[in-house]
Amino acid sequence: MSDNVTNVEPTEAQRELLDRHLSLIIEANKISNLTRITGWEQGQLLHVEDSLVGVPEVLDAPEGRYADLGTGGGFPGIPVAIMSGRDTLLVDSVGKKTRALDSVIDELGMSEVIKTYTGRAEDLALELPGEFAVITARALSSLPSLIELGSPLLKRGGRMVCYKARPDDDEVERAVSLEKKLGMSLVSRRDVVLSDEETHRCIFVFEKVKKQKIRLPRRVGMAQRHPLA
Numbered sequence: 353m354s355d356n357v358t359n360v361e362p363t364e365a366q367r368e369l370l371d372r373h374l375s376l377i378i379e380a381n382k383i384s385n386l387t388r389i390t391g392w393e394q395g396q397l398l399h400v401e402d403s404l405v406g407v408p409e410v411l412d413a414p415e416g417r418y419a420d421l422g423t424g425g426g427f428p429g430i431p432v433a434i435m436s437g438r439d440t441l442l443v444d445s446v447g448k449k450t451r452a453l454d455s456v457i458d459e460l461g462m463s464e465v466i467k468t469y470t471g472r473a474e475d476l477a478l479e480l481p482g483e484f485a486v487i488t489a490r491a492l493s494s495l496p497s498l499i500e501l502g503s504p505l506l507k508r509g510g511r512m513v514c515y516k517a518r519p520d521d522d523e524v525e526r527a528v529s530l531e532k533k534l535g536m537s538l539v540s541r542r543d544v545v546l547s548d549e550e551t552h553r554c555i556f557v558f559e560k561v562k563k564q565k566i567r568l569p570r571r572v573g574m575a576q577r578h579p580l581a
């Protein structure tokens with residue numbers, strides 16, 4: 353199944369915020385390296401449009417707090433916050449990135465809605481276990497690692513929305529093999545082609561259906577360096 357456009361249309365006010373975020377990131381990128389995408393057109397496609405692809409899945413999740421893990425320049429976290437209005441936490445282990453985001457959020461006038469957390473997802477899971485109703489992650493890690501990082505942060509019924517380029521079947525199978533251990537269950541997969549008609553994206557949604565069977569989070573770095581499957 354393939355869809356050519358996202359089925360959420362930003363209002364004029366949302367469009368302005370989306371554009372402003374991108375231009376602030378392009379500016380900030382000249383001083384510190386936040387993303388390798390530096391041009392406006394490329395940024396509109398691979399950052400803004402791509403970030404919007406997962407919005408329907410986020411809107412579908414139960415009410416409550418939202419976290420974007422490994423947010424980098426705030427993608428997809430800031431566009432998703434703009435479109436969903438959710439109470440948002442942007443998580444990144446690199447202080448330079450979250451500091452740059454703090455001033456972007458301030459300039460967007462969204463400091464009430466969007467906060468940052470400097471630290472690893474594993475540390476956040478120790479501080480706020482079961483806190484979130486929905487989590488996103490793009491370009492952070494493989495599916496097995498992502499659902500391990502997300503599981504302890506999600507409340508029951510909460511959703512982990514994973515943005516992937518075309519993953520191979522093996523990656524999907526490995527994630528599914530961890531479902532019981534992590535208390536997560538694959539609920540949907542949606543394949544999309546962006547407006548350039550060549551960039552493929554795939555949105556996977558896992559639901560936190562029950563308590564995980566192992567102690568999470570494991571030691572910092574384990575989920576990404578030594579996945580369970």
Ligand code: SAH
Nearest residue numbers: 422423424427444445446471472473490491
């Ligand atoms: N989501 C952004 C950035 C992807 S790069 C985008 O798609 O454009 C991955 C980011 O995740 C980097 O900024 C890195 O600092 C951060 N990161 C990697 N492992 C992390 C972890 N365990 N917890 C929090 N942030 C992490």
